Amino acid sequence: MLVLVGPSASGKSAIVKELMANYGMEKFITCTTREKRVGEIDGVDYYFFTLDEFSFRFANDEFIETVFYNGNYYGTLKKEASDNKVVILEPQGLNNFLKVLDNVFAVYLQTEEAVLKERMISRGDSMLEVMKRLENDRILFSEEQLAKIDYTINTTHLSVSEIASKIYNKYKEYSQGMISLF
Numbered sequence: 644m645l646v647l648v649g650p651s652a653s654g655k656s657a658i659v660k661e662l663m664a665n666y667g668m669e670k671f672i673t674c675t676t677r678e679k680r681v682g683e684i685d686g687v688d689y690y691f692f693t694l695d696e697f698s699f700r701f702a703n704d705e706f707i708e709t710v711f712y713n714g715n716y717y718g719t720l721k722k723e724a725s726d727n728k729v730v731i732l733e734p735q736g737l738n739n740f741l742k743v744l745d746n747v748f749a750v751y752l753q754t755e756e757a758v759l760k761e762r763m764i765s766r767g768d769s770m771l772e773v774m775k776r777l778e779n780d781r782i783l784f785s786e787e788q789l790a791k792i793d794y795t796i797n798t799t800h801l802s803v804s805e806i807a808s809k810i811y812n813k814y815k816e817y818s819q820g821m822i823s824l825f
Contacts, residue, residue: 651776672723
């Protein structure tokens with residue numbers, strides 16, 4: 644399983660779409676209680692749950708992991724786990740995944756903060772939300788929080804297709820046992 648970890652606006656969703664379109668990977672669809680953004684589709688981008696729906700599934704032990712991030716709950720359903728899938732997680736989610744699943748390849752998407760800010764503004768986030776996310780992400784994605792990262796790529800000056808290609812090649816090498824992570 645391929646896991647992408649990175650701050651808000653580091654390119655995670657665009658990279659997942661590229662990996663699906665050009666490398667045959669499947670998206671591990673995660674769940675959230677946040678509101679849909681323009682153009683997002685339930686069951687494609689996320690499973691959008693009400694707080695009650697999320698709580699019910701949590702009580703029924705349907706999640707591998709859950710997290711509260713930027714004012715909303717996120718979770719990964721056990722039924723979604725399989726090979727050749729890519730999932731977007733934050734550090735706590737990755738750490739929880741590693742406790743449950745073997746053969747996880749974790750990629751950190753490193754991006755300059757000025758670029759993150761510009762991307763969030765261009766996608767329509769309010770300035771207050773942008774500043775809050777940048778502040779939270781400085782802590783959440785600090786080195787201390789990133790326990791196991793197999794590959795770090797700086798997304799600041801690369802195209803989505805270049806990033807996806809580099810990630811996929813490293814992931815295939817890892818899954819074929821061709822690289823040592825230690």
